[in-house]
Amino acid sequence: MNTIFFDNNSTTKIDSDVFESMMPYFKNFYGNASSNHVLGRESKTALENSRNLIAQSINAYPEQIFFTSGGTESNNHIFQVLAHKKNPRILISSVEHPSITNTANNYASNSSCELIEIPVNKNGEIILDLLSLKLSKFCDLLCLMFVNNETGVIQPILKKQDFEKNIGWFHCDAVQAFGKVPIDFKNMPFDSISISSHKIHGPKGIGALVVKDPSKLPGFILGGMQENSLRAGTESIPNIVGFAAAAQKIDSMLEFQKNHVSKLRNYVEKRLIELGAIILGKNANRVYNTCCFGFKNISGDSLLAELDNFGICLSSGSACSNLESSENYVLKKMGIKEIDPKSVIRLSLSINNSIEECKYFLNKCEDVVTNFRQLITI
Ligand SMILES: Cc1ncc(COP(=O)(O)O)c(C=O)c1O
Numbered sequence: 001m002n003t004i005f006f007d008n009n010s011t012t013k014i015d016s017d018v019f020e021s022m023m024p025y026f027k028n029f030y031g032n033a034s035s036n037h038v039l040g041r042e043s044k045t046a047l048e049n050s051r052n053l054i055a056q057s058i059n060a061y062p063e064q065i066f067f068t069s070g071g072t073e074s075n076n077h078i079f080q081v082l083a084h085k086k087n088p089r090i091l092i093s094s095v096e097h098p099s100i101t102n103t104a105n106n107y108a109s110n111s112s113c114e115l116i117e118i119p120v121n122k123n124g125e126i127i128l129d130l131l132s133l134k135l136s137k138f139c140d141l142l143c144l145m146f147v148n149n150e151t152g153v154i155q156p157i158l159k160k161q162d163f164e165k166n167i168g169w170f171h172c173d174a175v176q177a178f179g180k181v182p183i184d185f186k187n188m189p190f191d192s193i194s195i196s197s198h199k200i201h202g203p204k205g206i207g208a209l210v211v212k213d214p215s216k217l218p219g220f221i222l223g224g225m226q227e228n229s230l231r232a233g234t235e236s237i238p239n240i241v242g243f244a245a246a247a248q249k250i251d252s253m254l255e256f257q258k259n260h261v262s263k264l265r266n267y268v269e270k271r272l273i274e275l276g277a278i279i280l281g282k283n284a285n286r287v288y289n290t291c292c293f294g295f296k297n298i299s300g301d302s303l304l305a306e307l308d309n310f311g312i313c314l315s316s317g318s319a320c321s322n323l324e325s326s327e328n329y330v331l332k333k334m335g336i337k338e339i340d341p342k343s344v345i346r347l348s349l350s351i352n353n354s355i356e357e358c359k360y361f362l363n364k365c366e367d368v369v370t371n372f373r374q375l376i377t378i
Helices: 016-027 038-057 071-082 098-110 128-134 237-248 250-274 300-309 329-334 355-377
Strands: 065-068 089-093 114-118 141-145 170-173 192-196 207-211 290-294 345-348
Touching (some): 071 141, 071 192, 089 098, 250 355
């Protein structure tokens, strides 16, 4: 069966040039980048070249890039900035990815800290007035995501002047923004950001924590001297080379998102609305590829399972510790009552998708929804 992959916010297919660029580092140049011999030096050169390329793709300095295993690890590490703080005050948005929410909750339950959630409005946007109210008192760590993984909403957090005072450290989870929105790290208000390779058609298991002033961050994995002693462990050179190759394609990917992916998403949304779907964050500034939707009285899991039978891959709510896995936590936090959190489905496109795939999906979706509605009225 042919498959149609509409789950690109969860991961993306590796680009074939990216894949090819990695091969020599499995087969021929397999030295440890810390070794002082010819193969070690080959790996070290590849490591530093890759760091340069990734830095260029987000307008950062190479020495600000620390390779990690991905977004989750980078988001976990950032809580190290609180290592020496007494009774810290932490602010996070209510729609952060579980790699921030669960880490923050875990930290708060093991230490005497004040953890405050900044709510979002019905469009899924952080309520800036409430944020600035909370920022009238000093906060040690502020974590706000750039683009929401479920709705694709771009958070209004780029104005430097909004974040100039009363913040010890401002971390931004930019995992879903990378490759969908230009990132200009030097001119953004963040002290650190997380990025991940597998969201931009690179390999899985590699990402970075990008830190404006690394001298302010204690080591987060201790051992050898790798990554300037902040994140010890032998570097995965094939993955890092692949990550850099994918990052080099970001500009053309951004163009493609704007010109091709946006048309597909708008086409799909128009037809879904005609079918009676409710689109989350429809009136907000969103990335071009994401459509988070649901039909009244139709379970998202059942719809997913039916579409899966036709080889169409989408996703329902993200796993979140205090909700059932198929409930969409973002919908709950947005305060939307028109549809059930269990009805929500996320469709996320990539540069690999076509209009034919969208039409096929829409036809199958219409059939399935019509059948469900008939069953409800029987
Ligand atoms: C917003 C956001 N942050 C963090 C992550 C975790 O990234 P990784 O899969 O690289 O650990 C994801 C993955 O879906 C995400 O969407």
